[in-house]
Amino acid sequence: MGNVFIHLVMSLDGFIARHDDDSSWMFKYGSDEMAGRTMKEVGAVVLGNGGLGEGVTKDRLPYGGINVPQFVVTHHARSPLTTGGLTFTFVTEGIERAVALAKEAAGDKSVALIGASIDQQCLKAGLVDEIVIHLAPLVLGDGVRFVDHLDSQVELKREELVSTGQITSLRFSVVK
Amino acid sequence: MGNVFIHLVMSLDGFIARHDDDSSWMFKYGSDEMAGRTMKEVGAVVLGNGGLGEGVTKDRLPYGGINVPQFVVTHHARSPLTTGGLTFTFVTEGIERAVALAKEAAGDKSVALIGASIDQQCLKAGLVDEIVIHLAPLVLGDGVRFVDHLDSQVELKREELVSTGQITSLRFSVVK
Numbered sequence: 001m002g003n004v005f006i007h008l009v010m011s012l013d014g015f016i017a018r019h020d021d022d023s024s025w026m027f028k029y030g031s032d033e034m035a036g037r038t039m040k041e042v043g044a045v046v047l048g049n050g051g052l053g054e055g056v057t058k059d060r061l062p063y064g065g066i067n068v069p070q071f072v073v074t075h076h077a078r079s080p081l082t083t084g085g086l087t088f089t090f091v092t093e094g095i096e097r098a099v100a101l102a103k104e105a106a107g108d109k110s111v112a113l114i115g116a117s118i119d120q121q122c123l124k125a126g127l128v129d130e131i132v133i134h135l136a137p138l139v140l141g142d143g144v145r146f147v148d149h150l151d152s153q154v155e156l157k158r159e160e161l162v163s164t165g166q167i168t169s170l171r172f173s174v175v176k
Numbered sequence: 177m178g179n180v181f182i183h184l185v186m187s188l189d190g191f192i193a194r195h196d197d198d199s200s201w202m203f204k205y206g207s208d209e210m211a212g213r214t215m216k217e218v219g220a221v222v223l224g225n226g227g228l229g230e231g232v233t234k235d236r237l238p239y240g241g242i243n244v245p246q247f248v249v250t251h252h253a254r255s256p257l258t259t260g261g262l263t264f265t266f267v268t269e270g271i272e273r274a275v276a277l278a279k280e281a282a283g284d285k286s287v288a289l290i291g292a293s294i295d296q297q298c299l300k301a302g303l304v305d306e307i308v309i310h311l312a313p314l315v316l317g318d319g320v321r322f323v324d325h326l327d328s329q330v331e332l333k334r335e336e337l338v339s340t341g342q343i344t345s346l347r348f349s350v351v352k
Contacts, residue, residue, distance in 0.1 A: 147315060
């Protein structure tokens with residue numbers, strides 16, 4: 001069974017989006033080999049509701065519209081939604097259940113966690129195996145933080161480092 | 177004349193100290209070649225008052241007790257203080273004046289900016305030429321942020337990358 005990882009593009013000051021969830025600033029920096037390889041490992045996605053799950057449209061698919069099962073953590077039960085070729089399953093039983101369902105759906109592949117709230121809940125619950133961060137050469141100054149507040153610290157081990165163009169990509173494992 | 181740079185150790189989630197200004201967590205990761213080389217460039221230091229300037233003692237010197245002129249930005253005028261072999265000059269005329277005095281004192285060498293408040297004020301005022309960041313393999317979860325809030329973003333260019341042990345050191349220039 002694959003890993004559960006956080007995958008994000010972050011500004012040097014720890015922001016992953018602007019306050020309006022706009023993350024268009026990140027596209028100017030392009031992608032790299034680690035990003036491409038990481039996407040290929042993904043067998044399922046767990047994401048939050050905010051701006052992604054229920055607000056999703058054919059033209060605005062989360063995480064590049066990667067065609068794998070998508071599990072949306074939400075308080076509101078609703079039937080699965082298929083849009084833009086993706087099927088979103090809404091999970092009301094909490095983050096552990098969503099990750100368990102995603103792991104099952106992913107089979108041998110990995111589960112990607114998307115969005116600050118999901119990332120933090122999973123870090124807190126000890127559900128994260130790895131963090132893949134693409135660091136952008138930018139102080140964003142304000143917005144949605146990768147970590148807003150966690151009760152405890154999480155020790156990491158850098159496993160990989162790729163620097164292509166101006167993006168610095170780091171892959172860490174969580175020390176358990 | 178040398179550059180003005182921010183020099184800090186940061187957790188992956190953007191914190192440079194705990195809420196009580198404790199930064200002892202960073203010492204376990206050791207130092208690297210970029211850190212040593214950067215310290216040798218320093219000809220003067222500008223720092224804030226909080227926990228550093230007026231609270232300084234012989235046993236608790238800021239920035240490793242580097243023996244160069246130290247300019248403390250404060251609202252309260254006071255005479256220069258010499259302790260632990262360092263002389264602290266208190267500047268009440270604001271950040272621009274403190275940086276100007278430090279540049280003069282540094283001669284051909286560079287000015288290091290120390291502390292989140294000073295860093296942010298200088299970024300805002302366009303006084304920063306470079307940012308040297310030693311990224312620790314750690315999600316700290318809470319504490320004092322490198323950037324708490326800036327009105328505008330700052331574009332950077334990665335100039336150098338050193339990865340020794342578990343520390344990832346990055347040197348950026350500010351795109352002006």
